Amino acid sequence: MIRLTDLYMDLPGFTLDHVSLHVRPGEFFALMGATGSGKTLVLETVAGLTRLDGGRVDIGGRDVTGLPPEQRNVSLVYQDHALFPHLTVLQNVMYGQRYHGIPADEGKREALALLDLLGLGSQEKRRPARLSGGEKQRVALARALACRPDVILLDEPLSSLDPQFRGELRRTLKEAHANTGATFLMVTHDFVDALTLAERAAVIKGGVLQQEDSVTNIFRRPATPFVAAFTGMTNILPATYEGAGCAFAGCRFDGLPDLPHWARGYAAVRPEDVIVGAESDFPADWCVLRGRVERLEREGFTWTASVLCAGEPITATVDHHLVLGGRLAPGTEVTLGFARAHLHHMPETA
Amino acid sequence: MALSALLVLVFIALPLATMLTAPTWEVLRKTLADKEVLDSVWLSMTTAATAAGIAFLFGTPLAYILARNAFPGKKLVESLVDLPIMIPHPVVGIALLSLTSPRIWFGQALQSMGIEFMGTRTGIVTVLVFVGMPFYINAAKSGIESIPTRLEKVSRSLGAGAGATFFRITLPLCWRYMLVGMIMCMARAISEFGAIIIVAYHPMIAPVLMYERFTAYGLKFSQPVAVILILVSMLFFLLLRTLSLPKEKE
Numbered sequence: 001m002i003r004l005t006d007l008y009m010d011l012p013g014f015t016l017d018h019v020s021l022h023v024r025p026g027e028f029f030a031l032m033g034a035t036g037s038g039k040t041l042v043l044e045t046v047a048g049l050t051r052l053d054g055g056r057v058d059i060g061g062r063d064v065t066g067l068p069p070e071q072r073n074v075s076l077v078y079q080d081h082a083l084f085p086h087l088t089v090l091q092n093v094m095y096g097q098r099y100h101g102i103p104a105d106e107g108k109r110e111a112l113a114l115l116d117l118l119g120l121g122s123q124e125k126r127r128p129a130r131l132s133g134g135e136k137q138r139v140a141l142a143r144a145l146a147c148r149p150d151v152i153l154l155d156e157p158l159s160s161l162d163p164q165f166r167g168e169l170r171r172t173l174k175e176a177h178a179n180t181g182a183t184f185l186m187v188t189h190d191f192v193d194a195l196t197l198a199e200r201a202a203v204i205k206g207g208v209l210q211q212e213d214s215v216t217n218i219f220r221r222p223a224t225p226f227v228a229a230f231t232g233m234t235n236i237l238p239a240t241y242e243g244a245g246c247a248f249a250g251c252r253f254d255g256l257p258d259l260p261h262w263a264r265g266y267a268a269v270r271p272e273d274v275i276v277g278a279e280s281d282f283p284a285d286w287c288v289l290r291g292r293v294e295r296l297e298r299e300g301f302t303w304t305a306s307v308l309c310a311g312e313p314i315t316a317t318v319d320h321h322l323v324l325g326g327r328l329a330p331g332t333e334v335t336l337g338f339a340r341a342h343l344h345h346m347p348e349t350a
Numbered sequence: 351m352a353l354s355a356l357l358v359l360v361f362i363a364l365p366l367a368t369m370l371t372a373p374t375w376e377v378l379r380k381t382l383a384d385k386e387v388l389d390s391v392w393l394s395m396t397t398a399a400t401a402a403g404i405a406f407l408f409g410t411p412l413a414y415i416l417a418r419n420a421f422p423g424k425k426l427v428e429s430l431v432d433l434p435i436m437i438p439h440p441v442v443g444i445a446l447l448s449l450t451s452p453r454i455w456f457g458q459a460l461q462s463m464g465i466e467f468m469g470t471r472t473g474i475v476t477v478l479v480f481v482g483m484p485f486y487i488n489a490a491k492s493g494i495e496s497i498p499t500r501l502e503k504v505s506r507s508l509g510a511g512a513g514a515t516f517f518r519i520t521l522p523l524c525w526r527y528m529l530v531g532m533i534m535c536m537a538r539a540i541s542e543f544g545a546i547i548i549v550a551y552h553p554m555i556a557p558v559l560m561y562e563r564f565t566a567y568g569l570k571f572s573q574p575v576a577v578i579l580i581l582v583s584m585l586f587f588l589l590l591r592t593l594s595l596p597k598e599k600e
Contacts, residue, residue: 099509
């Protein structure tokens with residue numbers, strides 16, 4: 001549906017460096033990256049709102065590189081909603097319909113149905129200033145959907161919302177995607193949003209695409225240490241590889257599956273895959289390390305323990321009962337274990 | 351602080367109040383019946399309004415370009431726009447007169463099209479546009495800058511072209527700034543004297559008539575003309591200012 005080929009843009013202090021990407025018809029695709037990585041620029045390029053220095057944009061098999069935004073049949077939803085403040089909710093939702101050949105009475109029926117579907121049935125006469133953040137974002141989504149676009153472009157749609165509205169809007173987005181069959185391209189800096197909503201994703205850093213794959217692979221098999229760290233795989237340990245073995249954090253592990261052929265690289269494991277327990281708790285084929293708890297940190301309802309293993313800190317998500325029961329405290333000697341299948345390897349040069 | 355503020359207000363109000371209260375009712379009544387005075391006030395108001403209208407039509411695209419684009423030489427263009435505010439007004443008159451002189455190609459071209467500049471309404475309006483345009487462009491530019499670019503981007507992505515986006519999003523959101531710009535442009539135009547006296551002594555706008563009455567008959571005869579111009583202008587600007595105030599909406 002969307003094919004970006006070699007997008008190049010040279011701006012003061014930033015270069016979008018030959019970005020290529022393929023979003024399949026009807027899929028929910030997430031483009032992830034930190035602030036300033038160029039993800040919104042890619043989105044605006046798809047919308048036709050920025051001028052490219054090189055490359056090509058195809059939407060639905062049609063080369064739209066030289067076309068203005070209004071001829072691309074895409075709708076854009078920004079994180080700050082960008083609702084038209086001088087128009088009512090219904091006028092906002094109906095704004096683009098006339099340009100898509102939708103008759104006014106039919107458009108109004110559809111707009112009202114969309115507002116109902118998104119839980120805004122009684123709000124059609126209100127002005128955007130009187131709506132909550134979640135309501136504004138749903139109006140922006142309704143406005144985008146009301147034009148019956150081929151592609152919906154979402155720029156961090158959840159980031160400006162309070163936590164209690166986020167889950168609600170995630171469900172709304174999922175339903176809207178399932179009901180409309182449109183292709184959704186979302187940019188986000190939050191990998192949880194991508195994990196919840198998208199089927200495939202890509203990660204961009206400093207205008208360079210790092211990885212494009214299924215969401216599962218990006219989370220389980222990140223291509224670079226940056227992607228690993230970005231997606232929460234925070235245990236990235238320098239490793240050496242020799243024969244059928246791999247050594248990191250002061251231990252050597254033999255007989256690991258899918259070992260790479262390089263001599264040096266990184267072994268990585270997600271904190272939630274690392275278990276703190278007694279050595280006898282772990283199956284015989286698990287990787288087991290010993291270390292001392294350096295610090296414990298609370299992250300919402302969960303706790304993480306940073307354990308120093310031969311000078312390398314390894315983070316593990318731990319059961320709060322262990323911490324609150326006093327069985328785990330800074331200085332405690334512990335054993336860490338994780339399944340061999342959860343260990344991921346990345347080359348040093350990546 | 352309050353004392354300083356009061357001092358400034360007195361400084362502005364005192365000369366005006368003195369002038370406004372100087373003419374007797376009898377003199378004021380006679381002046382109001384004087385066709386030459388009424389014609390000059392009417393000419394001042396209509397030429398100033400025409401200048402503001404022209405500033406709106408031709409200044410808006412430039413204000414939009416300056417508000418929405420970064421380009422090499424932008425500071426230079428902005429300085430050029432502000433230039434009429436800084437240069438002495440007789441210089442403006444002389445410059446425009448030189449440009450439209452039949453001795454140079456531009457003046458000859460105008461003459462061949464039947465456009466007379468010296469001593470005509472056309473000449474007066476041209477001068478007023480020249481001196482008032484910066485006020486309009488700067489106000490309109492501020493208005494356009496106050497609208498988030500994303501609103502226009504969303505409008506474009508929803509299918510509206512650049513023109514439709516301007517008329518459905520940009521203009522409704524910044525027309526108050528533009529109106530204030532037009533008021534400022536018109537106010538500046540009504541007060542213009544230095545350039546007009548060079549380009550068009552006749553037909554006489556109110557400031558030129560005041561000057562003529564002052565030099566020919568003295569202060570007593572120029573004051574009532576000033577009072578009438580001030581009162582008419584104040585009434586008009588109050589009306590426009592009221593229109594430009596934002597209304598509280600749901």
